Amino acid sequence: MATRLLSGRVVALLDRIGSRGMYREPSSDPSDPIVRFQDVSKRFGPVTALDGIDCRFDRGEIHGVVGPNGSGKTTLFEILLRLRHPTAGTVTAPSPADIGYSFQEPQFYPGLTAGENLSVFARLHGDVDPEWRRSVTDRLRLDRVRHQRAAALSGGFRKKLDVAIALVSRPELLVLDEPLAGIDQLSRERVLELIVEHAEDGGTVLVSSHDRERVDPILDSSLALYDGRIGGPE
Numbered sequence: 258m259a260t261r262l263l264s265g266r267v268v269a270l271l272d273r274i275g276s277r278g279m280y281r282e283p284s285s286d287p288s289d290p291i292v293r294f295q296d297v298s299k300r301f302g303p304v305t306a307l308d309g310i311d312c313r314f315d316r317g318e319i320h321g322v323v324g325p326n327g328s329g330k331t332t333l334f335e336i337l338l339r340l341r342h343p344t345a346g347t348v349t350a351p352s353p354a355d356i357g358y359s360f361q362e363p364q365f366y367p368g369l370t371a372g373e374n375l376s377v378f379a380r381l382h383g384d385v386d387p388e389w390r391r392s393v394t395d396r397l398r399l400d401r402v403r404h405q406r407a408a409a410l411s412g413g414f415r416k417k418l419d420v421a422i423a424l425v426s427r428p429e430l431l432v433l434d435e436p437l438a439g440i441d442q443l444s445r446e447r448v449l450e451l452i453v454e455h456a457e458d459g460g461t462v463l464v465s466s467h468d469r470e471r472v473d474p475i476l477d478s479s480l481a482l483y484d485g486r487i488g489g490p491e
């Protein structure tokens with residue numbers, strides 16, 4: 258997390274210049290949404306990545322964010338994590354410290370082993386239930402690579418380690434951008450099981466995936482993006 262989050266912060270700071278977007282913390286009322294976008298837009302120079310997005314994500318549910326390549330899913334997640342600043346609009350979201358995430362770029366420390374990475378991230382978030390940690394590592398079969406440096410892991414194991422890091426601290430909000438990309442069939446089923454269990458335990462999940470067949474059955478709601486707007490092609 259640290260390196261990516263830090264360089265992300267620098268990008269977000271630069272991004273802020275000339276941006277009118279604002280952030281708010283969610284209220285403590287459990288019936289209020291944990292995340293809300295109100296008329297949020299994001300422009301990268303001439304490119305409009307998000308255009309007047311209005312949406313809410315309720316607590317304890319699994320929300321899909323779907324859409325073709327380039328529709329704005331990653332940008333929406335990056336704004337949520339304050340890695341990018343909205344050009345306009347208001348975003349209600351918990352502090353990044355309370356969000357577990359796995360994006361397309363891994364967050365782990367490449368020089369540490371898989372086991373060390375899990376311990377470091379678990380410690381960063383305070384008390385981690387050892388049963389849950391064991392359950393996550395067993396099901397993703399991370400035990401067999403715990404002594405390997407993260408940088409030397411195969412693509413599939415890197416992805417699984419990154420997802421495990423996001424899940425291990427049971428964050429109130431979990432944001433997973435393509436968590437099934439590049440992992441084998443059994444591991445895909447295991448990741449989906451873990452997502453469902455996290456939501457059953459009261460956590461909120463936002464997930465994007467091109468593997469609609471597998472992910473759609475576990476979703477409570479779905480936000481479809483197309484060309485930076487809500488909805489499908491005209």
Ligand SMILES: Nc1ncnc2c1ncn2[C@@H]1O[C@H](COP(=O)(O)OP(=O)(O)OP(=O)(O)O)[C@@H](O)[C@H]1O
Nearest residue numbers: 301304305306324325326327328329330331332333
């Ligand atoms: N840093 C950036 N600079 C310029 N344009 C960007 C930047 N990041 C994203 N974009 C543009 O914003 C739009 C939305 O991109 P985004 O990565 O959010 O889409 P996505 O739905 O996550 O796509 P994919 O399914 O391919 O991951 C695209 O047109 C993309 O080229």
